[in-house]
Amino acid sequence: MHDSPLLSRPRRTLLASALLLAGLGVQAAELTDMTGRQVQVPDRIDRVFAVAPPVVPLVYAIDPGKLVTLNFPFKPEDAPYVSPAVKDLPIVGRYTGEGLPPNPELLASTHPQLSIAWDMPFIDAKQVEQTFQNLGTPGLFVHLEHLADYPAALELVGKAIGEEARATLLANDIRARMQRVSEAVGSVPEAERKRVYFAEGPEGLFTECNDSFHAEVIELAGGDNVMHCETKAMCGRDKVSLDQVATLDPDVILVDQPKAFQTIKTDAAWSGLRAVREGQVYLVPSKPFNWMGRPPSFMRAVAMEWFANVLYPERFRWDAETEIKDFYSLYLGVKPEVVDVPAILGGK
Incomplete structure (x- = not known):
C-alpha cells in the first residue's frame, strides 16, 4: 500500500x-x-x-x-x-x-x-x-x-x-x-530474453525507461526493455537519439504511432538496425484504448499476450483472431463478428 x-x-x-x-x-x-x-x-x-x-x-x-x-x-x-x-x-x-x-x-x-x-x-x-x-x-x-x-x-x-x-x-x-503468460515466458533466461526498444512520438525517438508503467507490457511479455534507466516524471517519454538506439541495436522495436512505424520501416537511417533488417518492428494496437497505455487500461492484458506471442511464439502459442475477438467481446461488450483483427493489429 x-x-x-x-x-x-x-x-x-x-x-x-x-x-x-x-x-x-x-x-x-x-x-x-x-x-x-x-x-x-x-x-x-x-x-x-x-x-x-x-x-x-x-x-x-x-x-x-x-x-x-x-x-x-x-x-x-x-x-x-x-x-x-x-x-x-x-x-x-x-x-x-x-x-x-x-x-x-x-x-x-x-x-x-x-x-x-x-x-x-x-x-x-x-x-x-x-x-x-x-x-x-x-x-x-x-x-x-x-x-x-x-x-x-x-x-x-x-x-x-x-x-x-x-x-x-x-x-x-x-x-x-497474467499467470498463463508468466508460466510460459517467466523462465526465459535473462541472457536469452528478446531486447526491445519502445519507440514513442512521431519520429520514434521518445521512449520509456524499463521501470516505467507505460512500458510494463514489455517485461510482462518476457522481454528486456533496452532502456535501463530511472523514470523522472509520470509522463515518461524520455528523449533519445537514433545513435543511442543504434548502439543498443534491439531485437524488436515496438512503436506507438503509425507515422513513426512507417518512418522506422522505410527510412534509410533506421535500416541498419537488426530489428528493422529482420522485420521485427510492430505497431502497438490502439482501438479503442491504446494497448500499452496513455491512458493505461485493462488492454494491457491482451497486449501482454499478443507481445509474448510475438517474442516467443514457441513458448506462448496464441491465435490472434480468436483471442482478440474473445477479449473484445468480454471487456468491451461487442459481438465477435464486429471485431476486425487485421485492422486492430495494424500490420507488421
Whole structure:
C-alpha cells in the first residue's frame, strides 16, 4: 500500500459525506479504498465521474452506462468498439497528464453520485479531494499503475457501483491471463530474453525507461526493455537519439504511432538496425484504448499476450483472431463478428 497524505484526511470530511448521504435519503455502505481511506458510498450508484483518464476504461469495462463524462475523445475509427452509452458524453478536463483541469460548471451539471480518482505519487491528491467536496460526492482512489493492480481495482469499483459479479469475472480473468503468460515466458533466461526498444512520438525517438508503467507490457511479455534507466516524471517519454538506439541495436522495436512505424520501416537511417533488417518492428494496437497505455487500461492484458506471442511464439502459442475477438467481446461488450483483427493489429 502506498503511503499517502490522504490517510490523515480530517474526520469532518467523512462526517460531511455521511450527512450528505443521510440528507439524500439513501442507505450507505462503508468501503475501504486503495489508499486505506474509509468512504461512505450510497447503495445505488448510476452516475460516476472518472477523475483521471485511466479510470475511464476501468469503469467502462464494468459498465459504460455508469459514466457521466469522458476525459478524452474517442477517434472515428474506434466507433465499432465504443458503447452508445458514452458516444455523446461531455468531455471534461483531467487532473493528471497533459491537458486542462476539469471545467467545474460542466462537471457539476452532470450530477455524479460517486467520483473515482487515480492514486499516483505525482498527483495532487488534496486538489482531487477538494473536487470530491465541491461536487458533494464520496470519492474513491484506485491504484492503476501496474496490470497487477487491476483485479483489486475492478473488485473495489464493482462493489461500489453494484456490479460485483461483472467486476469479479474481469478481475479473475486478468489474474488468469497474467499467470498463463508468466508460466510460459517467466523462465526465459535473462541472457536469452528478446531486447526491445519502445519507440514513442512521431519520429520514434521518445521512449520509456524499463521501470516505467507505460512500458510494463514489455517485461510482462518476457522481454528486456533496452532502456535501463530511472523514470523522472509520470509522463515518461524520455528523449533519445537514433545513435543511442543504434548502439543498443534491439531485437524488436515496438512503436506507438503509425507515422513513426512507417518512418522506422522505410527510412534509410533506421535500416541498419537488426530489428528493422529482420522485420521485427510492430505497431502497438490502439482501438479503442491504446494497448500499452496513455491512458493505461485493462488492454494491457491482451497486449501482454499478443507481445509474448510475438517474442516467443514457441513458448506462448496464441491465435490472434480468436483471442482478440474473445477479449473484445468480454471487456468491451461487442459481438465477435464486429471485431476486425487485421485492422486492430495494424500490420507488421
